[in-house]
Amino acid sequence: MTIENNKKTGLLLYPSTQWKGYGMEFRFLHPSGDAFRQGDFVTDGGDDAAINRLITLCEAVTPESIYNMAGRNTFRTQKKFFAEADASIRNYVDRIVARKVVEAVTLAAANAIPIFFKPGPKELLDANRQLHYVDEPVALHTFYRKTGEGIDYRLTVGHGIVPSSHRTAVISNEPSLFCIDDKIMHFDSSLNGNLLLPFTKKEWIKIPQRVEMEYFRKMIFKIASKIDIDSEGFDVRELHPAGKPRLFMEMVVTGDYHLRLSFVYDGKNFEAGSKKEKSVTLLDGGDSVSFVCIHRNREWEEAIAHRLTDDMHMPKNAPLQGILDWAKHYKPALDAMGIEFEQLTSKKYYIGDVRVEHDDTVVGDWFQLHIVVHFDDGLSVPLTSMRQAILNGDSLYLLPNGKSFVIPDEWKARYSPLMLFGLKKDADTISVHRSQQQLLMPLSIGDEAKAAWRADDTADDSLPTGLAATLRPYQEVGYRWMLGHLRAGNGCCLSDDMGLGKTVQTIAVILKYRAEAGAAARPVLVVAPASVVHNWRNELHRFAPHQRVIVYTGTTVHRQLLLTYADGAAVVVTTYATLRNDISMIGQKEWGIVVYDESQVFKNSDSMTYDAVASIRCRHRIALSGTPMENNLRELWTLMSVLNPALLGDENDFRSNFIHPINANLAGKNTAVLRDLVAPYFLRRTKAAVLDSLPECQDETVYCDMTPAQTSLYVAEQSRMRNLLLEHDAHSNTINALSTIMKLRQIACAPALVGSEAPSGKMAEVMERLTDLRGTSHKVLIFSEFKQLLNIVAKAMDDRGWSYAMLTGETRDREGVIDHFQNDASCQFFLITLKAGGVGLNLTEADYVFLLDPWWNHAVEEQAISRAHRQGQRRAVFVYKFISVGTLEEQILKVQDHKQSLANAVIKCMNESNEEADDTDEETPEDGKG
Known part of the structure; x- marks a missing residue:
């Protein structure tokens, strides 16, 4: 029966008729005056684990259960089993039952369940005869008295209790359990309960003289060392040794x-x-x-x-x-x-002092460390032998002498970065590249190497005389930071917000390099997306008017001619696509500095663009990117493998030591190690932090309801995608999924993008807001990934007679279109594709930004916003992001947030969201290798 609230239960013990010990029952108790009547068996404890365990224990010692456990395979019936089982089986059963009875008694006592000896069938349980369990084991004391007839001896329990003078019952032998009056007691594990049996009826036992020696040898020797013994009439030697x-x-x-x-x-x-x-x-x-x-x-x-x-x-x-x-x-x-x-442990641990010594050697750009751990028992072990244990976070290292050394926690923090990134060239030595000198900081060693590698603090870091610009204070800091890395021989990445002048800071460094190198100066190569090549040319002419600049683009014949003049130029500007196509020629030249603008373009290490970038021969490398890690940690490795090839080691090791652990736990130690190592090579300033005069930028997400027809079209495409994924193999699924995702995004923007005449709720909202702005002094940038969506907006504007400008990847006279928007007051709207206008444009005449569709890469959106919210902007900027409710666009926002967390965790100087961007520029699509 199931226990109900306020139901009384009890554990009842009774002498077994089948074996030597006691059995037990777990019953309900019904109050009857000062006594209890026995009720039904308890069979269900509900959620109470202790009650259910008691039920199980009591059921396990029933005759049926014992027979099933120990006799069914040998004896045909239960009766024959209990009548004919031999002594070995009976002893086995006694031990099994004893352990379960002892567990039940201790469990009942711990849960305040009353324990009684079971009375006769019609007798009541006397509440005053409840048994009480004594948790601590009691001592056993013996007294031997030698007489002329033999030996008399007796046993007492605890503090002189004589068992025969009390109600004494032995409940179990091994383990021991016995009851004296109303107390259930036990000896420690070395003594059994049957020692009390002879003394339950009499105080003294007489051993005749003829068998006393045999008794001593068989009985007393076994327990003499386990119990207290007093004697009378025996030879007793009292010893007080040290x-x-x-x-x-x-x-x-x-x-x-x-x-x-x-x-x-x-x-x-x-x-x-x-x-x-x-x-x-x-x-x-x-x-x-x-x-x-x-x-x-x-x-x-x-x-x-x-x-x-x-x-x-x-x-x-x-x-x-x-x-x-x-x-x-x-x-x-x-x-x-x-x-x-x-x-008394399975392992023997080393206890003693340890001394760590190191022998260091500087070989060119490498610092070689030979670290040895000396133990005070004469053993010496190279620290590299503990490398895997330290990397795994293990606490123990097995020494050659068989002892286990407990690796101090501070060693794990101090040496983990070194073990992760240091190059193990032989069994005992770890080599650290100059770009990795951050690894030496926790070790307080390598001071000579660090001093040799450090840029000369006394060197002239004033602005170059040929710079036709006045740098803001934060820009001077960026200039000196890049110059310091240049002189130290390290690559670096300037990651300032869009609009903070990364270009002019870099031009200042280029001029300083040219001035200091003199006749030995090699040309500087600037590689940039096609959309900003002309901006680089214009900025160089503006801020470095005396430097010869070549824009290396155009036809193949034209480029071949330009390359012949490259050695006489100060700066050569080209695109990533041109570099990829002409790497066989560009890669033959030795460049002074290579500047990688928007370096996220070569984030994919499996791409041909990356191969081209990595193969350029140059003395110094500078990357410019507000989003150096857009999508995942592999992109960070890719960038650093170009800027400082030795910094993060092999890509496979980086994947196992960092990508997998950090993806699993952003707050883990690997994240901190990686962040500390790459931090010196990133400089990140936000507009909010350095431009006190920059107007406010307010953004709002505009949630748009789709029209009924648009919703039906969207739902139908979702269902079609599910069916396709169920019908095709994994490879086909990937292709189908990508295609359907694109189609769902297009339907969420405007069904016309997929050939449907269904009206768009989002387009209605966009045109309504543009109508409100029409005729005011505000200018609006309208961005979309889809050129066709901009065409839809353009047609609506044409129908209304509005003036606008449009910039896409197909636009040839980019400067003319930009000038028209910036300087023609009648041109109030600028329609731009994210690819064509996301970087390199200064459009501060606009103070409204419309983002018609979200992109997986939030950073691209931020770059688009920065076309208006940058230096030179005089008014507050208002940003509107249009999202169709109940569509994939809402999920894209969640993906942006997730990837931002990864970037922020690893690059501590980054505060902006970083997402996935395309790996090509507009000129020619690239066929990836991988």
């Missing part, structure tokens, strides 16, 4: 470690907390026996314990490292006190 203290280190169930103090007197061990005052040993003299009593020196023991606990602060329970640290610290004192320290 003791020896011992400390045992043991593991406890919690996983911590425990120090246990004991004392040894003439081979007899006494636990520090034991109340036992002496050890009694029986000596067999052939015709006679004698007792040897070894006494403890309590005063001496207490002095030892006092010094350990009060003076030396010995921990009782502590983590392994804490115990070993204490033992190492107090080892001299323990030796002086004569205390033996013994490890």
Whole structure:
């Protein structure tokens, strides 16, 4: 029956008729005055684990259960089993039942469930006869008295309790459980309950003289060392030998470690907390026996314990490292006190001092470290042998002598970066490249190398005389930062917000390099998206008017001619597509500096653009990008493999040591290690942080309801996609999914993009807001990924007679179109594709930005916004992002947030959202290799 609220239950014990011990039942109890009537068996404890366990234990000791467990395979019936089973089977059953009875009693006591001896069938349970379990084991004491007829002896329990003078019953033998009056007691695990059986009816047992020696040898010798013995009429030797203290280190169930103090007197061990005052040993003299009593020196023991606990602060329970640290610290004192320290553990741990020494060598751009750990027992081990343990975060390292060394936690923090990124050139040496000198900071070593590699702090870092610009203070900081890396021989990435003048800061560095290198200066190569090549040309002419600039684009014949003049130019500007196509020629030249503008273009290490970028021969490298890591950590490795090839090591190692662990846990130690290593090579300033005069930028997400017809079209395309994915293989699924995702995005913007005449709710909202702005002094930038969507907007404007400008990848006279919008007051709207106008444009005449559709890469959106919200803007900028409700566009916003978290966690100087961008520019699509 199931237990209900306020139902009384009880555990009932009864002598078994089938075996030696006791059985038990778990029943409901019904109050009847000062007594209880036995009710039904409890069969269901609901959610109460303790009740259900009691039910299981009681069912397990029923005759049926015992027969099924031990007799069914041998005996045809239960009756024959209990009648004919031999002694070995009966003993086996006794032990099984005893363990379950002991568990049930302790469990009932712990849960305040009453325990009774079961009365006769019609008898009531007397509430005053409830049994009470004593948790602590009780001591057993024996007294032997020699007489002329033999030996008399008796047993007492606890504090002199004579079993025969009380109601005494032995419930189980092994483990022991017995009841004296209303108390259920037990011995410790070394004694069994049947020792009490002869003394339940009489106080003294007589051993005749003719069998006394046999009795002593068979019985007393077995228990003499386990119980207290007194005697009368025997030869007793009282010994007071000097003791020896011992400390045992043991593991406890919690996983911590425990120090246990004991004392040894003439081979007899006494636990520090034991109340036992002496050890009694029986000596067999052939015709006679004698007792040897070894006494403890309590005063001496207490002095030892006092010094350990009060003076030396010995921990009782502590983590392994804490115990070993204490033992190492107090080892001299323990030796002086004569205390033996013994490890009762499966592993033997090294206890002692360690000394770390290093031998360093500088070879060119490499710093070679040979770090050796010396142990005070004479053993020496190279730190590189512990590399895998440190990287895995293991606490233990097995030494060649078989002992386990506990690796200090501070070692893991100090050496993990070195082990992760340092190049292991041989078994004992780790090499660190100059670009990785951040790895040496926690080690307080390599000062000479760091000084040799560091840029000269006294070198002239004033602005170059040929710079026709006045830099703002933060721009001067950026200029000096890049110049410092240039002089130190390291690549770097200037990651300022769009509109903060990365171009003019870089031009200042180029001029400084040209001035300092003099006749030895090599041309500077600027690689940029096609959309900003002309901007670079114009900025160079504006800020460095005396430098010869070549724009390396155009037809193949024209480019070949230009390349012949490249060595005489100060700066050569080209596109990523041109570099990719002409790498066989460009790669033959030696360049002074290569500037990678919008360096996220070559983020894919499997692309031909990356191959071209990585193969350029140059002395210095500078990357410019507000979004150096748009989509994942692999892009960070790709950028650094170009700027500082040795910094992050092999791509496969980087994937296993960082990409996988960091994706699993952004807050893990690998994230911090990677962030600290790359941080010196990124400089990031936001507009809000450095431009106090920059007007406010407000953004709003405009959620647009689709029209009924648009919704039907969207839902139908979703269903079609699900069916296609179920019908095709994995490769086809990928193609179908990408195609359908694009189509769903187009339908969410305007069904006309997929050939439908269904009206668009979003386009209606956009045109309504543009109508409100029409005729005001505000100018509007209208961005979309889809050129066809801009054509739809353009047609609506044509129908209304509005003036506008449009910039796409097909626009040839880019400067003319931009000038028309910037300087013609009647041109109020500028329609731009994200690819064509996302970077390199200064459109500060606009103070409204409309983003018609979200892109997976939030950074591209931010770049588009920065066309208006940048230096030179005088008015507040208002940004509107149009999202169709209940569509994939809402999911895109969530993807943006997720990837922003990854970028922020790794590049601590980055505060902006970083997403996926295309890997090509507008000129020619690229066929990837991978």
